[in-house]
Amino acid sequence: MPRFARLFEAAAETLNAFYQALAEGNIDELMALWIDEDFASFIDSSGAHWHGIDSIRAGVAQLAAKGKLPTSVEPLDVRVYDSLGTAVYAVAEAHQLREPKASPRMVYATYVLVHERGTWRIAHIHASPMPAATANEFAAKVRHGQGALH
Template sequence: MRKSKLQAANLEGDADDIEAAFYDALQRGDIDRLMACWADEDEIICIHPGGPRVVGATAIRATFESMFADGGTVRAWPERARKIVAVGSSVHNVLERVEVLAPAGATVAWVIATNVYHRTAQGWRLVAHHASPGTTSEIQEVSDAPSVLH
């Protein structure tokens, strides 16, 4: 899958910039901008909540195209993130707030996603997005870090 020079130029910053562009493209239903966030690697992967492992740009694009069919968008916002950043990679574990449109109206659900970014010749790019089903109430975090500093 080829990216235009303009798309690549717009996504040159760091992993945080690519993540912001990814979620913005989801909310806008902009498949070209969304796919411009992904690396040009054969083994990129995407796992939607409860779904199979989808491998490769063509297959990933098809899953998002089906989500965006008939003008649909995905109303997802990264609410909180934990990040592990290295020289050439960045792993973001994100608590996503997702608005789901149902016949009874909009409801909010929470999804836990892990986004993996690598620094490529084209700049930072997404190489893996793995989203796990969440709940309708905000997910509580369990950590071994003390909650109160003394």
Template sequence: MPKRPAALLASPDDTEAQFYDALQHGDIDKLMAVWAEDEDIVCVHPGGPRLVGAGAIRAAFEALFAAGPVRVEPQRVRRVEALSSAVHSVVELVRLQTADGPREAHVVATNVYIKTPHGWRMVCHHASPGTSRDIEDVTDLPAMLH
């Protein structure tokens, strides 16, 4: 297992920034350094199975990075934060190079962080494919949903 980076991830935003920077650069060690040292960490890629544990998560990202860095940009982050946990709902803009030229896609993701002795670490990244309808925020719902 690679060593933790020297920099303390002092906030959920710092951890999230390192996660997306690691994706942009295809840096597996930097990416894995944002994850908590817990056997039950979880990652779900769009349309993929639930990956549990650092080994499964690392293998999935190594396979993803085999095609090169992932050009993904977090947008429209919604945050719910407490003293030792945080949940970020993110719309990810993914830029892809296809046979038909460059394309853009949206992914709706939830990132969950906890505060550890090593700073803030990710415990869950759950991403789902997004449509133009999915990336719109619906905020004025009736008070009773059922």
């Protein structure tokens, strides 16, 4: 059983490495976390939809050039669904943009990671902006220590 638990801790490490690469604006490090397949896909919270590694790299580079990559991503609520070769993370996140006084953007994100050749790789990300009313309610619950889903 400890080997099985360790397997999914490694999936979380991949997600944390993704957050770190975003914060650093390191596109090469970020792309190294993706599965090297044409079926990889990324739906950004702006609505952009990219298929394949080359398209994802170009899209992320374009966001970086426009200053639209977050300087930090804070996971506020995380739900994990896993099986032997797949881990799915459903996460409510606060994205702090590079603009110094901007309020964090609240985002729902789903990450699909697959276990490939002994390592966890990102196969799909779908991020959506959280509606303003939901974001305010979510933030109030988090501030009051109730957690996201109470």
